[in-house]
Amino acid sequence: MARELPVAFQLVTKSMPELPEVETVRRIIDREVSGRTIIGASFRDFPGVTGATDPATFDALISGRVISEPERYGKYLVLPLDNELALLIHLRMTGRLLVLPAAAPPARFEHLAIHLDTGHDLRFADQRKFGRVLILPANAAREQMSNLLGPEPLGRDFTAAYLADRLRGRTTSIKAFLLDQRNVAGLGNIYVDEALYLARLHPLTPAGSLAPDRVGPLARAVRRVLRTAIANQGTTFSTFENPYGERGSNAEALAVYGKGKTGMPCPRCRTPFTWIRVAGRGTSFCPRCQPLNAIDQSLAE
C-alpha cells in the first residue's frame, strides 16, 4: 500500500526528460498510482488525448479502470489499464506528471487530470505542449514501441557487437546516431554529450568510422552515465522535492553538458569546453579530450 501523500508533490521537474528522468517518474508512479482505480478525468486546452479527442469519450474509456504497473520504453511511459487499453505518455521537453490532491487548483500549464479513488489526481502539465498522451490498446502501444525504438541501453541487447553492427557504413555523426531512437532508446541531448565526453569521442565523428576498440567503451560510457543519473533520480535544473524529500541531484554529476557556451574548463585537462551545433542540438565538448582524428576528419568532409 502506498503511504498517504502528505501534500501536493511534483513527480519530476522540467528539464528535458530522458531515460533516467522517465525511469524516475515511472518508479514513483508505480509506488503511488498503480493499483489505484480511476474515477474520472478531464482535460482542457490540450492538443488532445489521441484516441479520444473529446473529454467525455476519454472519461468513459478510463473511468472505473485500475492502473497497473507502468512500463517504460526509452523515453515513453505506458500505463496499462485493466480493460486492455493503455495510456501512452511522452513528456518531450517540458511535460510533467504530477500527483495532487483532487481539490488542488490546476497546476501551471496543466492540461489533463485523471481522478483517482485515493482522493488524488494524476495530472499532466506541459508549458510548451510538446508532450503527448495517447489512449490505445495496450498491445498496440507495445508494438508501436518495438517498431519505433532500438534496444534499451541498460538491457541485454545493447552490446558492443550490436553497436558495431549498427554503426557499420553510417556516415552521420556519432551524436546524431546516438540521438536516433531507432539505434538505441532513451538517449537525449544531455546524456549523449556526457557519454561522448566519457568515451573521448568528438560529437562529429562519423559513426561508421569508429575504430573497433572504441565501440565497447562507448557502449559502457552510455550505460554508465545513465546508471549514475538514475541513481541520482535524474537531472534537475530547478528546485523540487518529492514527498520523500528527494530531488534529482544528477545536475551536479554532469561533466560537460551545457558548459560549452560559457567555455567552462574541462575537469580533466582544464581546456575550455567548446560549443557547436550538431544535429540541430547545442553540443558541448572538450576540444582536447575529444579530438577528431585525421581519418575521421577526412570522412567528415
Next chain:
DNA sequence: CTTTTTCCCTGGACGC
C-alpha cells in the same frame, strides 16, 4: 534507403 532540415511551443536570458 539514409541524412538533413523544418516545425511545433513558450518562457527566460541577453543586447541595445
Next chain:
DNA sequence: TGCGTCCAGGGAAAAA
C-alpha cells in the same frame, strides 16, 4: 524599462 532576438530540444514530417 521595454522591445526584439535567440535559445532550449524530442520527434514527426518533409525535403534533399
